[in-house]
Amino acid sequence: MGKVIVCDHPLIVHKLGLIRDENTKSKMFRELVDEVAALMAFELTRNFTLQKTTVKTPVTTTECLMLSEKMPVLVPILRAGLGMVDGILKLIPTAKVGHIGLYRDPVTLQAVEYYYKMPSDSAERELIVIDPMLATGASAIAAISMLKARNCTRIRLLCLISAPEGIKALQEAHPDVDIYTAAIDEYLNDHGYIVPGLGDAGDRLFGTD
């Protein structure tokens, strides 16, 4: 079963409170989501491996430890996932970025891919799928299935807020995928919103309604 890692550093918790506030307007909302994403990237990168590298300092030659693996691919699910990309890139500037766009077919209610663009060597890299609101989990589950269908195996999911229902669904569908979230909220309401949540993440990021 995939692990759920709650990133509850006090700075993240504080900023998440401001993000939730309905009086927080788009500009501030975007900035806060960006800052929280950067702070969460610190936790996300904790498993990165290091290798010995020889470095010549102005004084002598020494062995330093430096990152060894290929950098990951960030995979925001359009459109709310975009809000967390730049914050992570501040910490991992050489990460690649792929994009997945999904819509829900009104008849079958299945997630349908309308956009898919990933680096050609994605199967050799770790992928970090970004979906700020893990509500039913349907989009994240579909996006991860699409990546696995293209031979990607090392996948983690980054969220801002998760509903217990979404975590359960994701763990059942993809037991190999760990979830990083800043909070686990109470429940999903009848309209599919996470409670207490923050409303519609995409609308609040981009000032739409």
Ligand code: URA
């Ligand atoms: N998507 C959102 O943006 N907010 C929710 O509460 C649930 C899904």
